Amino acid sequence: MNDTVSTDAAWRQLHEAATAPYKKAGNFAWHFARGKLGRDPVFRGLIERGLIGERRRVVDIGCGQGLFASLLSAMAGMQAQPGRWPAAWAATPAAAEYTGIELMPKDVARAKASIGHLEPAPRFVCEDMCKAAMPACDLVVILDVLHYVDHAAQEGVLRRVHGALQPGGRLLLRVGDAASRRGFAISQWVDRTVTRIRGHRVSPTWGRSLSEWTALLQGLGFSPVQGIPMSAGTPFANVLLVADRAKESSSS
Ligand SMILES: C[S@@+](CC[C@H](N)C(=O)[O-])C[C@H]1O[C@@H](n2cnc3c(N)ncnc32)[C@H](O)[C@@H]1O
Numbered sequence: 001m002n003d004t005v006s007t008d009a010a011w012r013q014l015h016e017a018a019t020a021p022y023k024k025a026g027n028f029a030w031h032f033a034r035g036k037l038g039r040d041p042v043f044r045g046l047i048e049r050g051l052i053g054e055r056r057r058v059v060d061i062g063c064g065q066g067l068f069a070s071l072l073s074a075m076a077g078m079q080a081q082p083g084r085w086p087a088a089w090a091a092t093p094a095a096a097e098y099t100g101i102e103l104m105p106k107d108v109a110r111a112k113a114s115i116g117h118l119e120p121a122p123r124f125v126c127e128d129m130c131k132a133a134m135p136a137c138d139l140v141v142i143l144d145v146l147h148y149v150d151h152a153a154q155e156g157v158l159r160r161v162h163g164a165l166q167p168g169g170r171l172l173l174r175v176g177d178a179a180s181r182r183g184f185a186i187s188q189w190v191d192r193t194v195t196r197i198r199g200h201r202v203s204p205t206w207g208r209s210l211s212e213w214t215a216l217l218q219g220l221g222f223s224p225v226q227g228i229p230m231s232a233g234t235p236f237a238n239v240l241l242v243a244d245r246a247k248e249s250s251s252s
Contacts, residue, residue: 005084006086007048007086007088007089010084010085011044011047013078013084014071014074014075017074017077017078018033018037018073018074019033019034019037019070021070021117021118022070022110024114025113025114026110029065029110029114032065033065033067033114036067037067039234040234041232041233041234042143043068043071045230047089047092048088050089051170051240051242052072052092052093052139053091053139053170054092054093054094055093055138055139055169056093056095056096056138057096057135057136057137058072058097058098058138058139058140059098059100059135059139060099060100060101060140060141061101061141061145061157061161062101062102062129062142062144062145062148063100063101063102063111064102064104064107064111065107065111065114066102066111066114066115066124068098068100068143069096069098069111069122070114070118072092072096072098073115073118073122076093076095079091079092079094080094095119095120096120097120098120098123099123099125099137100123100124100125101127102124102126103127103128104198105126106199111124112124129149129157130149130156134160134161135164136166137164137165137166137169138165139170139171140161140164140169140170140171141172142157142174143173143174144174144175144176144191146173146175147175147188147191147205147206148203148205150206151206151208155216155220158173158216159220162221162245165245166245167245167246167247168247170242170243170244170245171217171241171242171243171244171245172240172241172242173213173240174239174241175210175213175238175239175241176188176207176236176239177209177210177213177237178207178208179209179210179211182235182237183235183238184207184237186235186237190236191205210227213241214241217243221245221246222244222245223244224243224244225243226241226242226243227239227240227242228240228242
């Protein structure tokens with residue numbers, strides 16, 4: 001850690017380190033990684049707010065080309081070098097054990113071609129999240145994914161996530177707030193456009209309001225559940241839900 005290194009400078013270095021491996025997989029993979037990591041406030045937001053912690057076993061559902069794995073690795077590399085990690089940022093895992101679950105074979109292929117060489121090696125599973133096995137884990141990340149499946153399937157995924165998380169584990173779930181009609185409609189439109197550009201079929205999507213998402217998570221046993229607006233600088237109505245699996249009580 002370092003009192004003088006600025007968080008802006010550290011973020012620029014992380015952005016560079018986490019996106020550079022994608023050059024190997026071609027222009028699309030590289031430009032997509034640079035644009036997504038640079039413009040989407042969620043990645044830096046997780047770091048600034050210390051939401052990852054030192055949770056080592058990570059499952060990233062709907063991981064796309066594995067950008068979060070690359071960021072975890074870049075963060076570990078920066079912390080391993082004295083004086084480069086800002087004092088204001090909490091530590092993240094020195095060697096995360098990462099599993100990415102992704103439906104689209106092309107995304108998994110890009111992920112493997114770009115960051116398959118990292119140490120420890122990230123694992124990518126090309127499967128539907130509604131059926132894929134959930135490994136025991138400390139952190140689950142689901143960013144802009146659950147709206148692709150219907151309400152019953154969303155609940156099924158979240159129930160299995162709760163079961164896979166170890167006591168003290170955390171779910172970081174970003175969703176659109178369907179109660180915020182304009183922002184939600186814009187994010188749905190952008191989502192459909194990007195899906196088309198990536199060469200995928202556009203299917204219907206299923207939303208919930210923020211209070212419905214919160215109630216669902218609480219009903220499944222997550223506690224506490226905290227909602228953080230997570231669309232600064234964009235026209236969307238995205239919210240990051242931080243949902244913890246309680247530590248087991250020692251008195252029982
Ligand atoms: C909007 S992208 C978000 C990618 C990544 N989470 C991020 O934030 O950069 C949604 C991803 O979820 C994947 N996806 C959609 N339905 C899925 C399913 N049933 N199982 C696994 N992945 C799915 C899509 O293929 C896509 O890569």
